[in-house]
Amino acid sequence: MNPRQRRGMVLIIIAVLGAIAVFAGVSSYVSNVNTQVGSKVAVLALKKSRSAFAVIQQSDLKTVDVPKRWVDPHAITDPSQVVGHKLAVKVSSGSTLTSDVLVAPTDQTQHQRFITIKVDAVTGGATNLHPGDSVDAYAVYADVEGLSKQVRVLVHDVKVVAVSAPQTDQGSSSSKGTNGSPANYIAVTLALTAEDSLAVTYASAFAADLRIVKLPPVSNQDPSDDGPYDADKLGGKAVPEGSK
Template sequence: MNPRQRRGIVFMVLSVIVAIAVFVILTNYVQAVSSQVGPSTTVYRAVAPIEAYDPLGTGNLEPYEVPQRWTSESAQLQLSELEGRRVGFPVEAGTVVTRDMLVPPSDLSPTEREIAINVDAVTGVAGRVRTGDRVDLYSVFADVPGLPAQVRVLVRDVRIVSIGGVQTVVESSEEGVSEADVIPVTLALEPDESLAVTYANAFAEEVRLVALPTDTDLDRSEDIEQFDAGNLGGTAIPEGLEGLPDLEGLIP
């Protein structure tokens, strides 16, 4: 074997050794990365801003691969679990939708109806109620023709279905246009109760949630249903009858 052949064999051996070394280094690197990242999973994120209570679906969600170890279990959802569901607050583009963001699905009985009203930090009991709690609804009537200024119990023992996030709404009045922060609250009501709450929400000066004790067997038969000037020793005069003489017999 001449010197040129020996040099060729040496170069071949060195090439094989270098190739094996590179393979080992790359294998160790891949294993190290895999050990840190782990398997990936699919989550769904908003492709554009989503308004509160807009239905979710392929039009506003896209799949996105992320390392499983770096995402929460509540984010690992199938598209079938998101189709048609809603989020109770605005969502920015790129936000991953998780299970705890979704408005709970309806669990109404055959006789119940869902109705939503807007409350604020005061009329909504300052955030002291949660989904599943039961409340009374009080209404304050002050400017409805034919009704005395009074506070009235609209409905008792109403179940809260869901509570949305804070939203800003535009309100118009004689003083001009203003903005207010409101919180949508969805209630489960019987049909007649739904009408009463809808009427009060449209015409009453204020509708309040009133939190209840956790004791569902509490005797509330002595609770009064309404309160007006008569309860304070005055006269409850219906709207439009102020100043008329001889009101006796006109006021029930």
């Protein structure tokens, strides 16, 4: 092979390599374009702006096609996941809906109040409690003027909504805080009626102690039998505070 032929062969090889490089570049570009404008996903968006805590209706929704590459992982595509739910924040017109802008679902009814109370981590009766358990709440009155020292059933057979891990009340002494809250406590959230929530709130502020009593899964207990327990039932005399 003479020098001219060798030069021709080198040029042919260079041309082939260049063609391969161009083909690879074009393929990469086309693939990138396809991920941006090719495959699309229909997600839900709002037709008009809605304020925080507004209830989403079917008429508020529209679908928007978004390239699959740019779809938010929390984007919502099914109307049943949002219709009837509340917005946690204000959402502008045209914004796509995501699960993190919705108020967390709850089984709370319009007649219930969720209230969280502190009970002693050891003696309060909150150990081994789980959401869904049925409980009674007892209040121990010992320092309320005009009221006999006694134990009262505040609420009977109510549901536990949430139970925290044991916590330490940094503002309390090693035993009791100024409002009777223990230094080491568990926060228990109960589902109560409006009246019962007031009774529990009063006891949390003024009772010497507040305890949670877990009930068995099936209980035939008659709440009418749960009257106040005081010194009379122990054979003594119940004397209101301040009496001689």
